[in-house]
Amino acid sequence: MEATTPGRSRGLLWIIALGATTVAAYLALLGWDQRKDLDVVTGNETGPYEAWQIIGLGLVVAALAFLAGRKHQVLSAVVALPLALTAAFAVIAVSSPEPGFWPIGALLLALGSAAATTLVAVIGRSTASHRPA
Structure with a gap:
């Protein structure tokens, strides 16, 4: 059996923490709002999310990616954040009454989240000291 290196263990812990935090933020900001809003004047349906919910989630994910980058965990962020976001989205979308085009x-x-996470984590990494934390 291969011994686990401290760096590998640290990366796994970062992946778990980033993934759990991302899912918690997704559920807190988007998971509770599944009802579309109907404009009685025009008859148009919007939602189910408001702009502040999407912006809030984007800010949380960006902050997590930046922090991970500063802590020299770019790969952990690129793995955990898009995977957690996509999984949370898919679980809720599949269970909705109108699954539609969720895939x-x-x-x-x-x-999109992989590209944005990579960019923000690399920016965070560029602002970090040159010694791994």
Whole structure:
């Protein structure tokens, strides 16, 4: 059996912590709001999310990616954040009464969050000291 290195264990802990925090933020900001809003004047449906919910989740995920980058955990962030976001989205989308095109949304969320997480984590890494923490 191969011995676990401290760096590998630290990376795994970061992945677990980032993933759990991301899912908690997703559920706190988006998970409770599943009802679409109907404008009685125009008859248009919007939602289910308000702009502040999406912006809030984006800020939390960006802060997590930046922090992980500063702590030299770019790869952990790139693995954990998009995976957790996509999984949370997919679970809620599948259980909704109108699943619709959720696989396309999940794919776009995975690709977009992976790109954004990579960018923000690399920016965070560039602001960190040169010694791993």
